[in-house]
Amino acid sequence: xxxxxxxxxxxxxxxxxxxxxxxxxxxxxxxxxxxxxxxxxxxxxxxxxxxxxxxxxxxxxxxxxxxxxxxxxxxxxxxxxxxxxxxxxxxxxxxxxxxxxxxxxxxxxxxxxxxxxxxxxxxxxxxxxxxxxxxxxxxxxxxxxxxxxxxxxxxxxxxxxxxxxxxxxxxxxxxxxxxxxxxxxxxxxxxxxxxxxxxxxxxxxxxxxxxxxxxxxxxxxxxxxxxxxxxxxxxxxxxxxxxxxxxxxxxxxxxxxxxxxxxxxxxxxxxxxxxxxxxxxxxxxxxxxxxxxxxxxxxxxxxxxxxxxxxxxxxxxxxxxxxxxxxxxxxxxxxxxxxxx
Amino acid sequence: xxxxxxxxxxxxxxxxxxxxxxxxxxxxxxxxxxxxxxxxxxxxxxxxxxxxxxxxxxxxxxxxxxxxxxxxxxxxxxxxxxxxxxxxxxxxxxxxxxxxxxxxxxxxxxxxxxxxxxxxxxxxxxxxxxxxxxxxxxxxxxxxxxxxxxxxxxxxxxxxxxxxxxxxxxxxxxxxxxxxxxxxxxxxxxxxxxxxxxxxxxxxxxxxxxxxxxxxxxxxxxxxxxxxxxxxxxxxxxxxxxxxxxxxxxxxxxxxxxxxxxxxxxxxxxxxxxxxxxxxxxxxxxxxxxxxxxxxxxxxxxxxxxxxxxxxxxxxxxxxxxxxxxxxxxxxxxxxxxxxx
DNA sequence: ATGAAAGCGCTAACAC
DNA sequence: GTGTTAGCGCTTTCAT
Numbered sequence: 001x002x003x004x005x006x007x008x009x010x011x012x013x014x015x016x017x018x019x020x021x022x023x024x025x026x027x028x029x030x031x032x033x034x035x036x037x038x039x040x041x042x043x044x045x046x047x048x049x050x051x052x053x054x055x056x057x058x059x060x061x062x063x064x065x066x067x068x069x070x071x072x073x074x075x076x077x078x079x080x081x082x083x084x085x086x087x088x089x090x091x092x093x094x095x096x097x098x099x100x101x102x103x104x105x106x107x108x109x110x111x112x113x114x115x116x117x118x119x120x121x122x123x124x125x126x127x128x129x130x131x132x133x134x135x136x137x138x139x140x141x142x143x144x145x146x147x148x149x150x151x152x153x154x155x156x157x158x159x160x161x162x163x164x165x166x167x168x169x170x171x172x173x174x175x176x177x178x179x180x181x182x183x184x185x186x187x188x189x190x191x192x193x194x195x196x197x198x199x200x201x202x203x204x205x206x207x208x209x210x211x212x213x214x215x216x217x218x219x220x221x222x223x224x225x226x227x228x229x230x231x232x233x234x235x236x237x238x239x240x241x242x243x244x245x246x247x248x249x250x251x252x253x254x255x256x257x258x259x260x261x262x263x264x265x266x267x268x269x270x271x272x273x274x275x276x277x278x279x280x281x282x283x284x285x286x287x288x289x290x291x292x293x294x295x296x297x298x299x300x301x302x303x304x305x306x307x308x309x310x311x312x313x314x315x316x317x318x319x320x321x322x323x324x325x326x327x328x329x330x331x332x333x334x335x336x337x338x339x340x341x
Numbered sequence: 342x343x344x345x346x347x348x349x350x351x352x353x354x355x356x357x358x359x360x361x362x363x364x365x366x367x368x369x370x371x372x373x374x375x376x377x378x379x380x381x382x383x384x385x386x387x388x389x390x391x392x393x394x395x396x397x398x399x400x401x402x403x404x405x406x407x408x409x410x411x412x413x414x415x416x417x418x419x420x421x422x423x424x425x426x427x428x429x430x431x432x433x434x435x436x437x438x439x440x441x442x443x444x445x446x447x448x449x450x451x452x453x454x455x456x457x458x459x460x461x462x463x464x465x466x467x468x469x470x471x472x473x474x475x476x477x478x479x480x481x482x483x484x485x486x487x488x489x490x491x492x493x494x495x496x497x498x499x500x501x502x503x504x505x506x507x508x509x510x511x512x513x514x515x516x517x518x519x520x521x522x523x524x525x526x527x528x529x530x531x532x533x534x535x536x537x538x539x540x541x542x543x544x545x546x547x548x549x550x551x552x553x554x555x556x557x558x559x560x561x562x563x564x565x566x567x568x569x570x571x572x573x574x575x576x577x578x579x580x581x582x583x584x585x586x587x588x589x590x591x592x593x594x595x596x597x598x599x600x601x602x603x604x605x606x607x608x609x610x611x612x613x614x615x616x617x618x619x620x621x622x623x624x625x626x627x628x629x630x631x632x633x634x635x636x637x638x639x640x641x642x643x644x645x646x647x648x649x650x651x652x653x654x655x656x657x658x659x660x661x662x663x664x665x666x667x668x669x670x671x672x673x674x675x676x677x678x679x680x681x682x
Numbered sequence: 683a684t685g686a687a688a689g690c691g692c693t694a695a696c697a698c
Numbered sequence: 699g700t701g702t703t704a705g706c707g708c709t710t711t712c713a714t
Contacts, residue, residue, distance in 0.1 A: 006691085008690090008691055008692085009691065009692065010691075010692095018700070018701085019700065019701045019702075020691090020692080020693090020701085020702090021692095021693080021694075021700075021701065021702080021703095022699085022700055022701075024692065024693060024694085025693095025694095025700095028693090035699055035700090036699065036700075037699060037700090040699080040700085054458065054461055054462045055462060055691080055692075056403070056462070056464060056690085056691050056692070057399075057462050057463045057464065058398075058399040058400075058402040058403045058408065058463075058464060058690085058691080058692090059399075059403055059690070059691030059692040059693090059706090060691080060692055060693075061399040061692090061706090062397070062399045062400050062403055062690090062691080062692070062693095062705095062706045062707065062708090063691080063692050063693045063694085063705075063706045064692080064693060064694090064706085065706070067399065076428065077418070077424055077427055077428045077431065078421075078424045078425050078427075078428040080419075080421070080424075083418055083419045083421075083424040084419050086418055086419075087417065087418045087419040087445060090418065090443070090444070090445055091445070091447075094444070094445075094455075094456075099442065099444075099459060099463065100443075101440065101442060102427075102431070102441075102443050103431065103435070103440075104428060104431055104432070104435075106432075114435075115435070117395065118435075118440060120395055121395045121396060121397065121398050122398045122399075122440065123397060123398065123399060145347075258624065258625075261624075261625065261627075261628045262624065262627070264628065265627040265628045266627075270628055282625065283599065283602075283603065284599075284602065284623065284625040284626075284629070285625075286602075286603070286606040286607075287602045287605065287606045287611055287629050287630065287631065288625070288628050288629055288630065289628065289629065289630035290628065347707090349706090349707055349708085350707065350708065351707075351708095359684070359685085360684065360685045360686075361685085361686090361707090361708080361709095362684075362685065362686080362687095362709080362710075362711095363683085363684055363685070365708065365709060365710085366684095366709095369709085377683065377684075378683060378684090381683080381684085396707080396708075397706085397707050397708070399706085399707080399708090400690090400706070400707030400708040400709090401707080401708055401709075402690090402708090403689095403690045403691065403692090403706090403707080403708070403709095404689075404690045404707080404708050404709045404710080405690085405708080405709060405710090406690070
C-alpha cells in the first residue's frame with residue numbers, strides 16, 4: 001500500500017493561486033454569497049475536480065465541532081425489524097448528507113454502554129438508541145451534551161425524547177382476539193421481566209385475557225431473553241412439561257417467535273394445533289403453513305419520526321411532542337383464513 | 342441543548358498538573374514503556390475517569406492519519422444475508438477496536454459511488470464492498486490509496502482482493518438435483534444479465550440442467566433486478582403467460598425468491614405443485630408450507646474472511662491467497678421431505 | 683521522567 | 699473580493 005499523499009485544501013489553494021480561506025468558501029458552495037469572483041470560483045472548482053479533492057471529514061469536524069454523523073444503537077441488526085428500521089434511517093440520513101453509524105449491543109447492557117461511548121468519542125451529532133438498560137440515568141447525562149432519542153423501548157418513566165410503537169393496547173387487542181376463540185390456556189413468552197418492553201406487553205396480554213374473559217394463570221408466563229435461542233428453550237421446556245403443544249402462545253418479540261418456529265419445524269410440530277401470535281411481523285409469515293397473528297410495527301414511520309425528532313433537536317428547532325407513541329396494526333391471519341374458507 | 346463543553350486532554354493535563362504529552366502517553370497506555378512514573382500515571386488515569394474524558398476521534402485521526410474505522414458498502418442492509426454478514430463484521434470490528442461504517446447502495450451504481458466517496462472522505466482505513474458496478478476500474482484506483490476488499494460479487498476478471506461464496510458449482514449441483522426429478526421445464530429468475538453474480542449463477546444453472554440431461558430453453562431465462570418487487574413482477578408475468586405455475590423455478594437471490602413468495606401467498610398459490618429453489622437460505626424456509634431447496638452461504642465465514650483480509654492488508658502483513666472462494670452448502674428440503682415420509 | 687512545540691486539514695473572524 | 703490568522707484536540711519528535 002503506497003498510499004499517495006492526500007490532496008488538501010492547501011494544495012488546491014496553491015494550484016489555484018488563492019488562499020486557503022477562499023478555497024474553503026468556494027468548496028463549501030458559499031463562494032457566491034460571500035462575493036468570490038466567478039472566475040476564482042470556477043478555477044478553484046475545476047482544480048479540485050482535476051485533483052480529486054476529498055475534504056477530510058476529521059479536520060472539518062475538528063474545527064467546526066459538528067461531525068455530520070448520527071449514531072444508532074440497536075440490539076441486533078440481523079433482527080428483521082431493526083434491519084428495516086436501520087435501512088430506512090440510513091436512507092434518510094444519506095439524503096440529508098449525514099453518515100449513520102450503526103452499532104449493536106447484542107442485547108447486552110455493558111456492550112451497549114461501550115457502543116454508546118464509542119459513538120460519543122466519534123462526536124456524533126445525535127444518538128438514537130433502542131436501549132436494553134433498566135434506567136435512563138446514563139442517557140439523561142448524555143443528553144446534556146448532545147441530543148438523544150430513545151426508540152423502540154422506553155426506560156421506566158423517562159422523560160427523554162422517545163419514539164415507540166404503541167404496544168399495550170395493540171397487544172391487548174391481539175390477545176383478546178385470539179383468546180376469544182375459546183382456548184382455556186394461553187401462554188406468554190417474553191424477555192427479562194424488568195424491562196419496559198416486557199412489562200408493557202405483559203400488561204397488554206393480561207388486559208387482553210381479561211377482555212376475552214379468560215382467567216389469567218401466572219404459570220403461563222415465561223421469561224427468558226430476547227433472542228431466538230431463548231424462545232427455542234422456553235418452548236422446549238414447555239413442550240416437554242406439557243407433553244403436547246400449548247393451545248395458544250404469544251411471543252413478545254419476533255426473535256422469540258423465531259426460536260419457537262425453529263423448535264416446531266425441527267420437531268415436526270408445524271401442523272399441530274397451536275395458535276401462535278406475536279409482536280412483530282415478517283413477510284414470510286404469509287407463506288408459513290402455521291398461521292401467526294401479529295402486531296405489525298411500521299418501521300418506516302418509526303425511522304421517519306426518529307429522524308425528524310433528532311434532526312430538529314440538533315438544529316434546535318422547536319419541535320412538536322417529544323414522546324411519540326406510533327400506532328401499530330394487527331395482522332390476524334387465522335381470522336382471515338376463516339373468512340376466506 | 343446547552344452542550345456543556347467537552348473535556349479535552351488539556352483539561353486532564355492541567356488538572357493532573359502535567360503536560361499534554363505526558364497525559365497523552367498515559368491515556369494511550371504507553372506510559373509504562375516510556376517511563377512515566379507510577380504516581381503520575383495513576384493520577385492522570387483517575388482524573389480522566391472522574392471527568393469522563395472521551396478522546397476525540399477526529400483530532401486523533403487528524404494527527405495520526407488513521408481513523409480506526411472500516412467502511413462497508415452493501416446493496417441492502419435489510420436483506421437477511423447482508424444483515425447477518427454486517428452483524429458479524431460489526432462484532433469483529435468492535436472487538437478489534439474499530440468502528441464499522443455501513444452504507445447501502447440500494448443496488449444502484451451512482452448511489453454506490455456516492456457512498457464510497459463519502460466513506461473515503463471519512464478516511465476509512467479500509468473498504469469492504471459488495472459492488473453492483475460492472476467494472477472494477479473505480480476500485481482499482483481507490484485501492485492505490487487504501488485497502489479494498491470486494492465481497493459477494495466479483496467484478497469481471499478483477500484481480501482485487503475478493504471474498505465470495507463459490508456459486509457456479511453449488512448452483513449447478515442444486516439445479517441438477519432438482520432437474521433430475523423429471524421436470525420438463527425449469528425457469529430461471531435473476532437480476533441484470535451483465536453482472537458477474539448473474540453470469541455465474543446462470544452458468545451454474547445451465548451446467549446443472551446439462552448434468553441432469555434437461556435440454557436448455559432460452560425462454561426459461563428471465564432478467565430483472567435484485568429486489569423483491571422484480572421477483573414479484575417476473576413471476577406475475579410468467580404466471581399469466583403460462584396460465585399456471587411453472588414446474589420448477591430457480592431464483593438467483595433471496596430477494597427475488599421473496600418476491601415470488603409474496604406473489605404465491607397473495608394469490609393463494611402456495612399449495613400448488615411448484616418446485617422452488619434459490620440462492621440464499623432463510624431460517625423461516627424451514628417452516629414454510631412450500632419447500633424451497635437452497636444454496637446456503639455461510640455469512641459468518643464470509644465476514645470473518647473479509648475482516649481477516651482487510652485487517653492484514655491494513656497492517657501490511659503478508660497474507661495468504663487474496664481471492665477466496667468459500668464453500669457453500671446445499672439445503673435440499675424436498676429431498677429431505679421425501680426421505681422422511 | 684516530563685514538557686514545549688510543531689503540525690494534521692479545515693473553518694471562520696477579521697483584516698486589507 | 700481575497701488573504702491572514704488563530705484555533706479545533708491530539709500525536710509525536712526533540713529538549714530538558
